Amino acid sequence: MVREPSDRSSGPEEQEGVGEQDGFQRLWTPHRMAYIKGENKPSGPGRDDGCPFCEIPKGTDEDGLVIRRGTAVFAVLNLYPYNSGHLMVCPYRHVADYAELDDAEALELARFTQRALAALRKASGAHGFNVGMNLGTVAGAGIAAHLHQHVVPRWGGDTNFMPVIGRTKVLPQLLRDTRALLAESWPED
Template identity: 70%
Template structure:
């Protein structure tokens, strides 16, 4: 049985030449490629999605946990299932701009994210980090955010390496609920 997003060449209205390849169509990725939800400038009022998310419900904003100074949210364009971002509420671009309480809570929510991901999904390891500035690869450089990416043995298969496609086994809303339920409390 084919994945629902997979279309065989002969099902494409006769366009193209039939071959042995299946196609995995991911039209939702065009939003990311075309820059949807990216700020129009460096200021908090320039459409920064990280500034707008806290005003939303946890479900609508895909927020997994909220602290006093930072919050944890699912990445809309995840590298792996459960890919979280730990984000300060305050609109700052650089790690050195965080004050002491923000720095401490960013570290604490990162630890809690790891605990929740291990409990909910059995993550074997993590990639944790920040891209500081556009030159370093930050997609939204104006608002600091730390990535917490769960990893499992063998999760880097041929799809991302050869096919440049991520295969995610769960809807983001379901992942958010699973992680919120597993989130450790004080």
């Protein structure tokens, strides 16, 4: 089938001899290839096996996208967010299961989750949230060796045609800017 060329070019696949022009515009997201390939994913279950949740607290808040540090846990932005402001609350200790947390860790994780909700409401006016953990690879945990709780802000209409039909998420703010805004909005203890 021969198609008429359009007056716009959306990428190298439309160059002669490279591929058939199909009239679609494309949103290129090459940064997601790191997620698809599993880059920075631990090579094993130990904290010395490249666990990013063990490495992140060693750097600066800005470089690690850390929003707030506590005694037993810290809040960090997700590098591959479902929505703007998608953050995680992680214990410093390398544990895989919620049942492995000691009382102090479990309490601080719960309190940090409450503060994350308050910060997201203040910073972004979120209408609701998805909060939860995927415990184990079969449950969907991308990094199953180190427990982390997701806090995903939601707004009415945030599941529009882009993610449903286009399988693309539009994020209106850079992660560093989101981190600064949430750190500023985090409630005091």
